[in-house]
Amino acid sequence: MTTFTPFSSLIGGLLIGFSxxxxxxxxxxxxxxxxxxxxxxSAAAGDRAWRFAFVAGLLVAPLLYALFTPLxxxxxxxxxxxxxxxxxxxxFGTRLGSGCTSGHxxxxxxxxxxxxxxxxxxxxxxxxxxxWLVRHVLVAG
Amino acid sequence: MMVIVIALLAGVIFGLGLxxxxxxxPAKVLAFLDISGDWDPSLAFVMMGAIAVGFFAFKAxxxxxxxxxxxxxxxxxxxxxxxxxVIGALLFGAGWGLAGFCPGPVVASLLVGGSAVWLFVxxxxxxxxxxxxxxxxxxx
Numbered sequence: 001m002t003t004f005t006p007f008s009s010l011i012g013g014l015l016i017g018f019s020x021x022x023x024x025x026x027x028x029x030x031x032x033x034x035x036x037x038x039x040x041x042s043a044a045a046g047d048r049a050w051r052f053a054f055v056a057g058l059l060v061a062p063l064l065y066a067l068f069t070p071l072x073x074x075x076x077x078x079x080x081x082x083x084x085x086x087x088x089x090x091x092f093g094t095r096l097g098s099g100c101t102s103g104h105x106x107x108x109x110x111x112x113x114x115x116x117x118x119x120x121x122x123x124x125x126x127x128x129x130x131x132w133l134v135r136h137v138l139v140a141g
Numbered sequence: 142m143m144v145i146v147i148a149l150l151a152g153v154i155f156g157l158g159l160x161x162x163x164x165x166x167p168a169k170v171l172a173f174l175d176i177s178g179d180w181d182p183s184l185a186f187v188m189m190g191a192i193a194v195g196f197f198a199f200k201a202x203x204x205x206x207x208x209x210x211x212x213x214x215x216x217x218x219x220x221x222x223x224x225x226x227v228i229g230a231l232l233f234g235a236g237w238g239l240a241g242f243c244p245g246p247v248v249a250s251l252l253v254g255g256s257a258v259w260l261f262v263x264x265x266x267x268x269x270x271x272x273x274x275x276x277x278x279x280x281x
């Protein structure tokens with residue numbers, strides 16, 4: 001199981017908050033990852049460069065981190081077919097619902113948007129129920 | 142040019158925040174969602190930290206008519222709570238709960254995470270493309 005890390009998680013959250021501040025105040029854009037990635041190619045020409053730059057930053061972040069200290073381990077327990085189902089649901093669902101954990105969960109809640117609150121409560125509750133089903137009902141040992 | 146620099150910097154900081162916060166480890170995300178099991182509430186602290194800064198950032202942004210680099214402010218206009226929003230959030234939540242991956246952490250893990258991450262990202266992009274296709278065909 002994983003250990004409770006309130007301090008580093010809070011620092012991580014502050015960094016994410018600071019990133020949303022840069023995007024909204026300097027670029028006038030929302031730091032919603034599913035929207036940024038989902039519109040990489042479909043966005044108008046003048047609206048594309050910042051998306052690629054932001055994604056490039058996300059991609060190199062672990063490489064920069066690893067220069068200073070080893071990356072935390074990734075523990076992936078999901079089987080290949082379920083990973084694919086999960087990916088499809090995350091991709092389709094975030095586009096249909098106009099946002100994910102960052103767009104609705106961080107930016108939307110920061111803006112006190114009721115729409116984002118409904119979305120965030122819906123995906124959090126659904127995820128909690130799915131984890132409960134997978135871990136405690138379907139594979140109850 | 143400044144647009145690229147700020148966007149790149151924001152991406153790096155966002156990615157570092159996800160790593161430091163523990164979001165890039167799916168086991169930690171699932172342990173956060175597993176409230177009736179061995180619950181790890183860490184990720185609530187990620188949310189709190191991000192919103193604590195975000196709240197003031199958007200408060201300041203609401204008073205701006207242009208961004209600090211002179212661009213138009215792209216604040217979401219929609220306030221509608223409709224079927225698309227709720228069904229989309231339901232589907233996303235189901236996918237998130239299955240593997241513990243959401244779009245930010247998975248992109249921030251692509252170069253270091255190995256084949257499982259590539260597979261997930263390919264499936265996620267396929268899901269996004271399917272949505273685009275559905276909109277274009279008028280299915281949604």
